[in-house]
Structures are given as structure tokens and as C-alpha cells.
Amino acid sequence: MPVFFTQRQIVAPGDLLAEGNYSLGSNVYAIENRIYSSVLGLAEIKDGRVISVIPLKGCYIPRVNDIVIGKIIDVGIASWLVDINSPYTGYLQVSDALSKPVDITKIQLRKFLDIGDIIVAKVTAFDLTRDPQLTIKESRLGKVEKGSLVEISPVKVPRVIGKKGSMISMLEKELGCEIIVGQNGRILVTSRNKARELFAVRLIKIIEREAHISGLTDRIKSMIIKAKKEGVI
Amino acid sequence: MAKSEEIIPVIKKRTIEALLEKGTRIDGRKLDEYREISVKFNVIEKAEGSAIVNIGNTMVIAGVKCVLGMPFSDTPDEGVLIVNTELIPLASPTFEPGPPGEDDIEIARVVDRGLRSTKAVDLRKLCIIQGRRVWALYIDIYALNHDGNLMDASGLAAYCALLCAKISKVSTENESIKILEEKEPLPVQHQAIPVTFAKIGDKIVVDPCYEEELIMDARLTLSFNEEGQICAIQKGGRGVFTLDEIMYCAELGRKISQDIAESIKRQLENIQ
Amino acid sequence: MKGKICLLNEEGLRIDGRKLDQLRPIKIEVGVLKNADGSAYIEQGKNKIMVAVYGPRELHPRHQALPDRAVLRCRYHMAPFSVPERKSPAPSRREVELSKVIRQALEPALFLEMFPRTSIDVFIEVLQADGGTRCASITAAAVALADAGIPMRDLVAAVAVGKIEGKIALDLNHLEDQYGEADIPVAMMPGLDQITLLQADGLITLDELKEALKLAKNGIMQIYKLQKEALKSKYLESGEELG
Numbered sequence: 012m013p014v015f016f017t018q019r020q021i022v023a024p025g026d027l028l029a030e031g032n033y034s035l036g037s038n039v040y041a042i043e044n045r046i047y048s049s050v051l052g053l054a055e056i057k058d059g060r061v062i063s064v065i066p067l068k069g070c071y072i073p074r075v076n077d078i079v080i081g082k083i084i085d086v087g088i089a090s091w092l093v094d095i096n097s098p099y100t101g102y103l104q105v106s107d108a109l110s111k112p113v114d115i116t117k118i119q120l121r122k123f124l125d126i127g128d129i130i131v132a133k134v135t136a137f138d139l140t141r142d143p144q145l146t147i148k149e150s151r152l153g154k155v156e157k158g159s160l161v162e163i164s165p166v167k168v169p170r171v172i173g174k175k176g177s178m179i180s181m182l183e184k185e186l187g188c189e190i191i192v193g194q195n196g197r198i199l200v201t202s203r204n205k206a207r208e209l210f211a212v213r214l215i216k217i218i219e220r221e222a223h224i225s226g227l228t229d230r231i232k233s234m235i236i237k238a239k240k241e242g243v244i
Numbered sequence: 245m246a247k248s249e250e251i252i253p254v255i256k257k258r259t260i261e262a263l264l265e266k267g268t269r270i271d272g273r274k275l276d277e278y279r280e281i282s283v284k285f286n287v288i289e290k291a292e293g294s295a296i297v298n299i300g301n302t303m304v305i306a307g308v309k310c311v312l313g314m315p316f317s318d319t320p321d322e323g324v325l326i327v328n329t330e331l332i333p334l335a336s337p338t339f340e341p342g343p344p345g346e347d348d349i350e351i352a353r354v355v356d357r358g359l360r361s362t363k364a365v366d367l368r369k370l371c372i373i374q375g376r377r378v379w380a381l382y383i384d385i386y387a388l389n390h391d392g393n394l395m396d397a398s399g400l401a402a403y404c405a406l407l408c409a410k411i412s413k414v415s416t417e418n419e420s421i422k423i424l425e426e427k428e429p430l431p432v433q434h435q436a437i438p439v440t441f442a443k444i445g446d447k448i449v450v451d452p453c454y455e456e457e458l459i460m461d462a463r464l465t466l467s468f469n470e471e472g473q474i475c476a477i478q479k480g481g482r483g484v485f486t487l488d489e490i491m492y493c494a495e496l497g498r499k500i501s502q503d504i505a506e507s508i509k510r511q512l513e514n515i516q
Numbered sequence: 517m518k519g520k521i522c523l524l525n526e527e528g529l530r531i532d533g534r535k536l537d538q539l540r541p542i543k544i545e546v547g548v549l550k551n552a553d554g555s556a557y558i559e560q561g562k563n564k565i566m567v568a569v570y571g572p573r574e575l576h577p578r579h580q581a582l583p584d585r586a587v588l589r590c591r592y593h594m595a596p597f598s599v600p601e602r603k604s605p606a607p608s609r610r611e612v613e614l615s616k617v618i619r620q621a622l623e624p625a626l627f628l629e630m631f632p633r634t635s636i637d638v639f640i641e642v643l644q645a646d647g648g649t650r651c652a653s654i655t656a657a658a659v660a661l662a663d664a665g666i667p668m669r670d671l672v673a674a675v676a677v678g679k680i681e682g683k684i685a686l687d688l689n690h691l692e693d694q695y696g697e698a699d700i701p702v703a704m705m706p707g708l709d710q711i712t713l714l715q716a717d718g719l720i721t722l723d724e725l726k727e728a729l730k731l732a733k734n735g736i737m738q739i740y741k742l743q744k745e746a747l748k749s750k751y752l753e754s755g756e757e758l759g
Binding site: 021023024025026027038040042047049050051066067068069070072098099100139140166223 | 553554571572573574583625627631632633634662663664665666667668669670671705706707708743744747748751752
């Protein structure tokens with residue numbers, strides 16, 4: 012059962028990764044017992060049997076229970092259309108947005124959410140045949156009134172979050188800000204200290220760019236310490 | 245969303261595939277069996293040449309018109325050949341009116357390549373005054389009924405229309421051109437006979453019917469001259485071929501092209 | 517037309533000094549356009565071609581969307597200044613046909629069923645043409661699709677083979693295409709040994725076809741290697757920025 016890559020080696024679509032009775036992880040496919048990469052990315056084997064490739068790029072495909080950050084792009088009679096940085100447009104119904112029932116024949120929905128408004132929402136239903144349904148009727152969800160929004164490639168989201176949220180909690184702690192990471196690659200940073208808020212945005216872009224290089228959390232931490240020492244933030 | 249006519253019932257697809265496994269097809273043919281070809285020559289008196297070709301229920305008409313025109317600057321001593329195909333809504337509920345789409349244009353260009361590569365018409369004989377005046381041959385191909393393999397039907401119709409075409413003689417005096425009453429056959433010197441294959445799963449069939457085309461993975465057309473040389477190839481469809489499959493189609497296609505050529509020759513002799 | 521130009525000298529070298537089985541110099545760059553989800557630039561001889569990939573994205577008009585897979589759309593276009601005599605910018609019949617065959621050469625490689633109701637758009641702009649542009653376009657488009665992160669069975673690499681002075685030759689340039697006896701564009705998924713594009717004009721025997729396909733595969737394997745190097749080196753470069 013040969014494996015043809017070293018751990019986290021970069022591979023291209025069509026690269027033969029292994030031959031034998033392995034389990035298929037993400038971004039791989041099999042012809043008979045030969046396992047190939049289907050994307051450009053880093054090849055990985057887990058527990059000696061699951062083969063996956065971590066993609067370097069890719070779009071956001073919604074999953075139920077994902078937290079996403081969306082932008083209102085249209086207002087209908089009883090719903091809003093929400094751009095969630097995906098090929099599939101989010102759909103937010105009145106009943107998933109407002110806590111009390113309203114008479115939609117009398118009320119203008121634009122009063123609640125207007126075109127261009129940013130929301131933090133959760134995906135409640137999606138199966139590729141229907142557009143994703145969203146809700147904002149839970150704590151921490153809803154319309155965003157302040158903060159800085161940064162967009163990164165959705166495939167880099169796990170790296171920004173870090174192992175068990177280590178990267179985010181480090182940023183929040185060191186910079187005294189609040190960070191909401193949408194699985195769709197949009198990240199909201201809020202802080203009372205605007206300079207630190209913008210510094211966090213810059214660091215997140217660095218994390219995105221260097222996501223594949225090891226020792227990232229420590230490097231980011233030392234950048235913060237240096238900036239503090241120099242009095243930049 | 246695809247039109248209903250383009251969506252084949254799943255059970256029918258399974259039937260076709262099951263039959264292919266057993267070496268037969270939905271219309272009873274063998275995998276390497278071509279449908280019967282019938283040709284009607286010179287059906288349009290007002291055209292210089294014309295032909296209706298039937299391959300089974302597939303029906304295509306081609307007409308040849310000649311007009312005086314200018315040669316292309318890189319070939320001042322040759323006539324001009326222009327092939328146009330239109331898949332008109334008359335031929336199938338799946339065709340829409342409008343200017344030629346990519347399917348129409350693909351057929352026209354593959355037919356054109358075959359005729360041009362084999363030098364079907366001696367274009368130098370269509371030159372009247374070098375660099376100034378030549379005959380321009382327009383071959384217009386119209387689908388009349390679509391039951392698969394419009395590519396071959398179009399190619400054969402174009403070739404048959406050329407075979408029976410007659411062109412006016414001209415006289416030139418002091419650079420002025422006079423078109424005479426008398427006509428002569430178009431200088432057709434070589435043949436281009438297309439043979440199309442469809443790949444369904446791992447099976448290859450020749451001359452696919454409409455339902456086979458709906459479920460085919462890929463298509464391969466090869467055109468042959470009278471010596472069995474290839475004069476055009478076109479792979480189509482979303483699927484793939486292996487080298488061995490291509491060589492299988494080339495060998496079989498060459499043989500079938502000879503049978504078709506015989507059949508056309510017989511049918512042409514019958515009317516003359 | 518034939519015989520006006522001698523395409524092979526007495527030493528068996530071609531007009532640009534190549535041997536019969538030799539490719540033109542090829543340079544592939546990845547991620548050259550920031551707006552696109554994926555992009556690539558290829559130079560093959562004097563060909564200069566830019567490819568952008570957008571998607572998977574919402575398909576407009578929406579009624580063209582398919583319920584079970586993404587729609588792949590390709591536009592092959594030649595810039596008016598890409599050829600000696602200005603080409604009209606309106607799409608020609610040739611460009612319409614090539615857009616179709618290029619699409620069908622790429623389609624077998626893509627897992628389109630993973631993205632129902634969306635579109636993947638490939639825009640090919642030939643900035644300078646010198647023979648074999650459809651093949652160079654396919655080579656670059658496959659790289660741009662991989663750069664966009666779109667799941668693929670394999671890359672697709674392409675090259676034209678042909679017949680000059682009665683001999684089968686690899687990677688025809690414009691003069692060889694124009695004055696040669698045959699031109700046979702071939703595209704493959706090289707790792708899977710499957711042919712995704714095959715066309716031919718000119719006259720060839722069956723034996724010549726077989727020889728041509730073998731030579732094409734040879735060239736395609738070299739191009740495949742260059743594609744992979746280009747994709748992987750982009751990533752490695754970004755790693756070095758760290759310092």
C-alpha cells in the first residue's frame with residue numbers, strides 16, 4: 012500500500028497520492044484503488060489511513076450551522092437576499108429575522124435591514140438544490156453596526172481560527188478586540204481602540220497569506236509584542 | 245434547464261446500455277452497423293447542385309450556389325468555397341430560431357475542413373481572371389429532420405450536392421466576363437466522407453441515432469478520401485477517448501467510408 | 517500554397533531551428549490576474565495568451581443553470597492586434613467553434629457535479645498568435661482552473677502535431693501550420709491517459725495518425741510537467757516571502 016507523498020507536500024490535480032485500501036478524505040478521488048488529488052493543495056494522511064488534500068484556494072459552499080457574515084443585496088416582500096460570498100445566495104425570511112410577528116402588508120422590511128447592511132447569520136438549511144436559508148434569531152447573530160470587515164479566502168478560515176480557536180483567542184487577548192469569523196471567509200473585528208482594530212485586520216491578512224507556513228501563531232504574537240513596544244498600537 | 249425532449253427517460257437509458265452490453269442497439273443495429281443511406285440528387289433546379297441525404301430518419305438538404313466574386317488575397321488564382329450550416333427549428337423541437345449557434349458552426353467547419361483538406365473541388369479551375377474574378381461556391385446545408393448524426397448527413401449532403409453540380413461556362417474578352425448558356429460539371433476531383441462514432445460508457449457505436457446522442461459521453465468524426473486517408477477529425481462531447489479507441493474508430497471508419505462511397509456512386513449512376 | 521516555403525532544411529531542422537520532435541520554448545505563469553478566481557499566462561513560441569477563470573459563481577441568466585451540475589462556459593477570443601492583419605473584434609466562426617472544442621476538452625477534467633446551478637467561466641484572450649493557440653489556450657486554462665481551486669480529475673495539456681514536408685512534427689508554429697500538409701491538435705488528461713480533444717485537417721494516413729498521437733503524447737507529458745511546476749512554484753514562492 013504505497014503512499015507517494017510526504018506529509019503536507021504540495022500536490023496538483025491528478026497527482027497520484029497513494030495506492031491501496033485507504034479512506035478518502037476531502038479533495039481526493041479514487042479510480043479503483045488508486046487515490047488522486049483533485050485540487051492544488053497540501054496532501055495529508057491521518058491515522059495512517061485517511062488521505063486528504065488541504066486546498067490552497069476555493070469558494071465557500073454553505074453547510075448547516077455555519078456562522079456566516081452576509082451583505083443584504085435585495086429586499087423582497089417577506090424576505091431578504093443575502094450575499095454570503097458563495098455561488099449560492101443566502102435567503103433570510105422575515106420569521107427568521109424579527110422576534111415578533113409583523114404584518115408584512117403594512118411594514119416596510121427595509122426599515123429593519125436595508126441593502127448594503129451587514130449581518131452575522133447562521134445557515135439553517137442547505138442541500139445544493141435550494142439556496143441556503145439563514146437565521147439571525149440567536150445570540151451573537153444580527154445586524155452589524157460597527158467594526159472592520161476583512162475578507163479572506165474561505166479555505167484559509169480554519170487557519171485563522173487556529174487549533175481549537177488558538178489564533179483567534181490570542182488575537183482577541185493581545186489586542187483587546189472581539190473577532191467573529193464567518194465560515195464564508197468574512198471576518199468582523201471590533202474594538203474600542205481603532206488602531207488595534209485595524210492592526211488586527213492587517214494581521215489577519217498576513218495569516219491568510221502565510222497560512223501554510225508552520226510556527227505562524229508564535230510569529231504573529233511576536234509582531235504584536237513588537238508593535239506594542241514600538242508604541243504603534 | 246434542458247428542454248423535455250432532451251431529457252431521456254432513465255429507464256430508456258438503462259435499456260440502451262443493457263442492449264449495448266449484449267452487442268445490439270435500440271433500433272436493432274449492431275454496434276458497427278451504419279443506417280441505410282439514400283440520396284436524392286438535384287432536387288432543386290434553381291441551385292447549381294443539390295442533394296437530400298437520408299441516414300435512417302435523419303434528413304439533410306444541401307444546395308450549391310455559384311456567384312462571381314473576388315478571390316482571397318493569399319490565393320489569387322483559386323475560387324472560393326464557403327460552407328454554412330443551419331439547424332433550423334423545422335428539424336427538431338430542440339432547435340431554436342436565430343443565427344447559427346456553436347453546433348451549427350461546428351458542423352459547417354468540420355464539413356469545410358474535410359472538403360478543403362481533400363481538395364474536393366479543384367478551386368484553381370474556378371479562377372476566371374487571376375486576382376480579380378473567381379467563382380465563389382456557397383454550400384448551404386439545412387437540417388430537415390434530426391434523428392442523430394447530423395454531422396455525417398451534412399457532410400454527405402454537401403459532397404453529393406457538389407458531385408451533381410453544374411456551373412456555367414464563361415468567356416472573357418478584354419477583361420469583361422460573359423456568362424454562357426452552356427454548363428459544365430463542377431471540377432470535383434476528390435471525396436470527403438465523414439463517419440461519426442459515439443462513445444456510450446465503454447462502448448463505441450457508429451452512426452448514433454438521436455437517443456444514443458442524448459446519452460453519449462463523447463463523439464468522434466473522421467472524414468476519409470478515396471484512398472482511405474483521413475482528411476478531417478473532430479472530437480466532440482464531454483467525455484474522453486483512449487488512443488486505442490481512436491485507432492479502432494479510424495480503422496472501422498475507413499472501411500465504412502468505402503461502403504458509403506460505393507453506395508453514393510451507385511445512386512448517382514442510377515440517375516445519370 | 518504547398519512548396520512555396522521549405523519547412524525542413526537538409527539537416528532535418530525546422531524554420532525556427534527545432535528538431536521534428538521538439539517543443540517551442542514554453543513559459544507558464546500562475547495567478548497573474550488579481551480579480552479572477554484563477555488565472556494563467558502562457559507563452560509558447562510567439563504565442564502569448566491570458567486566461568481568467570471565474571467561479572463557481574451564480575449563473576446569469578439563471579434559467580440557463582443546470583440542476584445537477586455547474587455549467588462550464590468558455591470564450592476563446594483573439595485580440596485584433598494578435599495577428600499581422602487586424603482581426604475584427606467580433607467573434608468569428610472559428611472562434612465560436614474553438615470556444616466549443618476548448619470547453620469540451622476541459623469539461624472531462626472537472627467535477628462539475630459538485631456545484632449544481634452555478635457557472636464556471638473561462639475567458640481566453642489570445643494577445644499574440646503564432647500557431648497552436650487553441651492548444652496553448654487549453655494548457656493555460658487548465659492551470660487557471662487549478663489555480664481557482666476548482667476540483668479536477670487531472671490537468672489537461674494540449675499540443676498540435678502536424679505533417680511538414682511529409683514528416684510528422686511536434687508543436688507547429690504558424691508558418692508550419694499554414695504551409696504544412698496537416699495539423700492535428702490533441703489534448704489529454706496526461707495522468708489518466710485519456711484524450712479530450714482531437715481535431716485534424718490536411719491529409720494523413722492511419723499510420724501517420726498513430727505516429728502523430730504518440731508524438732503528441734510525448735509533447736503533452738513535457739507540457740504537463742511545466743504546468744505542475746508552474747502551479748507548485750507559485751505556492752513555494754509565496755512561502756519564501758516570509759524571510
